[in-house]
Amino acid sequence: MFRGILVAGFLVLASGVAFSEPPGDPKSVASEDGKYADANGDPTYNVGPDGTVDWYTFSGYRRYHSDCHVCHGPDGLGSSYAPALTESVKRISYVDFIGVVANGRKEVNAAKQNVMPAFGTNKNVMCYLDDIYIYLRARSTDAIGRGRPAKKAAKPASFIEAEKACMG
Numbered sequence: 798m799f800r801g802i803l804v805a806g807f808l809v810l811a812s813g814v815a816f817s818e819p820p821g822d823p824k825s826v827a828s829e830d831g832k833y834a835d836a837n838g839d840p841t842y843n844v845g846p847d848g849t850v851d852w853y854t855f856s857g858y859r860r861y862h863s864d865c866h867v868c869h870g871p872d873g874l875g876s877s878y879a880p881a882l883t884e885s886v887k888r889i890s891y892v893d894f895i896g897v898v899a900n901g902r903k904e905v906n907a908a909k910q911n912v913m914p915a916f917g918t919n920k921n922v923m924c925y926l927d928d929i930y931i932y933l934r935a936r937s938t939d940a941i942g943r944g945r946p947a948k949k950a951a952k953p954a955s956f957i958e959a960e961k962a963c964m965g
């Protein structure tokens with residue numbers, strides 16, 4: 798059901814130069830062991846009626862704030878140095894998102910010298926990239942507010958397995 802972007806050795810298909818189609822509606826239409834997908838099969842969030850977020854959204858909140866926040870600002874809101882990723886995920890597809898993070902990107906001209914580092918060999922990022930993407934999607938629609946989500950679902954067994962396989 799989920800698109801296989803991250804496979805062993807982090808083979809990343811998108812080069813991230815020319816952006817392809819925009820992302821679909823982030824509404825979740827399917828789930829498998831606590832991980833949700835939109836109509837395109839791309840990973841997305843789920844927030845229960847009492848505000849409980851799915852595990853991936855919570856995990857993404859933590860990973861975002863340990864690896865991305867320094868440049869992209871708290872809660873995905875952007876900074877003077879790097880764009881607001883809550884806006885980026887409305888515009889660029891899941892595949893392109895993965896491609897930029899894995900390969901990095903530079904905008905260097907007379908006015909700007911902004912560099913997005915390549916994280917393709919950083920397991921602390923690559924093993925949790927779906928989580929970060931899911932968290933940012935939840936922020937992009939205001940399904941969750943700023944700060945740490947107060948209530949979260951239990952960690953799914955498939956998350957534990959995938960984490961073990963990825964982190965080695």
Ligand code: HEC
Nearest residue numbers: 864865868878879880885894897902903904911912913922
């Ligand atoms: C050292 C600073 C820095 C860090 C750390 C960083 N980024 Fe970036 N990122 C940037 C800059 C600067 C850009 C804009 C580059 C450009 O304009 O080409 C960018 C661009 C991006 C883009 C493309 C946005 C768009 O709208 O096209 C994505 C996606 C992205 N970063 C994701 C991440 C994620 C996820 C993390 C954490 C794992 C992260 N970045 C960590 C500096 C950083």
